[in-house]
Amino acid sequence: MEPFSAVQISEHVWWVGAIDWTVRNFHGYLTSRGTTYNAYLILGDPVTLIDTVKRPFRDEMMARVASVVDPLRIQAIVSHHAEMDHSGSLPDVVRAVQPEKVYASRNGVAALGRHFDIGHEITPVGDGETLSLGDLSLTFLETRMLHWPDSMISYLAEDRLVFSQDGFGMHLASCERFDDQLPPEVLRYEAAKYFANILMPLSRFVDKLYARLDELKLDIALIAPDHGPVWRGDVAGILERWRAWAEQKPARKAVVVYDTMWQSTETMARAIADGIAAGGAAVVAMPLSAAHRSDVATEILDAGALLVGSPTINNEMFPTVADCLTYLKGLRPKNLIGAAFGSCGWSGEAPKHVAQTLGEMGVELVAEPLRIKYVPTSDDLLECRKLGELVAARLSALCPE
Numbered sequence: 001m002e003p004f005s006a007v008q009i010s011e012h013v014w015w016v017g018a019i020d021w022t023v024r025n026f027h028g029y030l031t032s033r034g035t036t037y038n039a040y041l042i043l044g045d046p047v048t049l050i051d052t053v054k055r056p057f058r059d060e061m062m063a064r065v066a067s068v069v070d071p072l073r074i075q076a077i078v079s080h081h082a083e084m085d086h087s088g089s090l091p092d093v094v095r096a097v098q099p100e101k102v103y104a105s106r107n108g109v110a111a112l113g114r115h116f117d118i119g120h121e122i123t124p125v126g127d128g129e130t131l132s133l134g135d136l137s138l139t140f141l142e143t144r145m146l147h148w149p150d151s152m153i154s155y156l157a158e159d160r161l162v163f164s165q166d167g168f169g170m171h172l173a174s175c176e177r178f179d180d181q182l183p184p185e186v187l188r189y190e191a192a193k194y195f196a197n198i199l200m201p202l203s204r205f206v207d208k209l210y211a212r213l214d215e216l217k218l219d220i221a222l223i224a225p226d227h228g229p230v231w232r233g234d235v236a237g238i239l240e241r242w243r244a245w246a247e248q249k250p251a252r253k254a255v256v257v258y259d260t261m262w263q264s265t266e267t268m269a270r271a272i273a274d275g276i277a278a279g280g281a282a283v284v285a286m287p288l289s290a291a292h293r294s295d296v297a298t299e300i301l302d303a304g305a306l307l308v309g310s311p312t313i314n315n316e317m318f319p320t321v322a323d324c325l326t327y328l329k330g331l332r333p334k335n336l337i338g339a340a341f342g343s344c345g346w347s348g349e350a351p352k353h354v355a356q357t358l359g360e361m362g363v364e365l366v367a368e369p370l371r372i373k374y375v376p377t378s379d380d381l382l383e384c385r386k387l388g389e390l391v392a393a394r395l396s397a398l399c400p401e
C-alpha cells in the first residue's frame with residue numbers, strides 16, 4: 001500500500017501528479033487556491049510517464065506511480081515543457097527508473113540541457129510525429145510560446161485525450177480530478193486568472209493553436225493539463241472560453257485601479273466608479289492595498305476600459321501603482337480605452353506618468369490626466385464623476401448591445 005494513490009482518468013491513463021496546497025506566489029501571480037502539478041502515466045508498451053512534478057513533490061508522484069505499476073516499468077518519459085514545475089523531478093526520476101527513452105521537442109532538448117544534467121540522452125520529437133506505444137499512439141504538436149519556446153502538447157488517439165501541458169490549466173489545489181466535480185464559478189475564475197496572467201501576452205499563439213486543431217479535426221473527449229482539473233464535462237466550454245479570451249473583445253466593463261496616501265485619490269476613484277455605473281457600464285474598483293496585481297489582470301481580461309489613479313510621491317507614481325502597471329504592461333492587454341487620475345500636493349507628476357505608461361500599453365486615452373490638489377472639493381468630485389460617465393458612454397459606443 002502506498003501513501004498516495006493514482007487516479008484513473010481514461011482507459012489507459014492514470015493521474016500521478018501532486019497537490020500543492022501551500023503555494024501562493026507563482027512568479028508574481030497570487031495563487032490563492034494553491035495548485036497541482038499534474039503528471040500522467042500511460043499504461044502502454046512501453047509504460048510512459050507524461051511530465052513530472054516540482055522537485056519537492058517527487059516522492060508523492062513516485063508513490064502514486066507505484067500504486068499502479070512498479071516504477072521500474074516506466075521505459076519512456078515525455079517532457080512537454082521544461083519549466084521546473086514540470087521538469088524539476090525529471091533528473092531524479094531518470095536516475096531512479098533508467099528509462100529507455102526520454103522525449104522532448106527540439107527546443108525542449110535544448111531548454112532541458114540548460115536546466116539540468118539528466119545523465120540521459122533526450123530524443124527530439126517533431127511536430128506531427130507519432131510515437132507507437134504498443135496498441136496506442138501518441139502524436140505530438142509543437143505549441144511554441146504557449147507558453148515557452150519548448151512547449152508542446154500530445155494526443156492519445158485511442159483515449160481521445162489531449163495532454164495539454166500548461167494549456168487549459170488553472171492554479172487550483174483539489175482532490176477532485178475532473179472539472180465536473182468542482183464548482184463552475186471557481187473553474188471560471190481560476191481558468192480566467194490563469195489565462196490573463198500567463199497567456200494574455202501570447203494570444204496570437206493561441207489563435208495559431210486553434211487553427212491547427214481545426215485543421216487536424218481531433219476528436220477530443222478529455223483535456224489533461226499540467227495544472228488543475230482534467231476537462232471531461234465541459235471540453236467545448238473551455239475551448240470556447242480560451243478562444244474568446246485570446247480575442248479580448250472589449251466589453252462594457254471598466255476596471256478602476258488605484259492606491260492612495262490620504263484617501264484623496266481613493267475618493268476620486270469612488271466618484272469615477274459611480275459615474276461609470278451611472279452611465280450604464282459595469283465597474284470594478286480595485287484599491288491596490290487590497291487587490292493583487294494578478295487579480296487586476298484577471299478583471300481586465302473581459303473589460304473594455306482601464307482607469308488608473310495614483311498620488312504623487314517624490315515626483316513619481318505610488319510604488320504599488322508602478323508595480324501593477326509594469327506587470328500589466330508586460331501582459332499586453334488589448335482593446336482598452338482608459339484614463340489617468342490622482343491627487344497631489346504640489347508637483348503632481350504621477351497622473352502624467354500613468355497616462356504615459358497607459359499610452360505605451362496601447363490604451364486609448366479618452367481624457368487628459370485628471371489631477372486635483374490635496375483634497376477634492378465637491379466640484380472636483382463632479383469632474384471625476386463626469387470622467388466616469390464619459391468612459392461609460394465611450395464603452396456603450398464601442399460595445400453596442
Ligand code: FEO
Pocket residue numbers: 081083084085086147166226227
Ligand atoms: Fe506550469 Fe510553464 O509551467
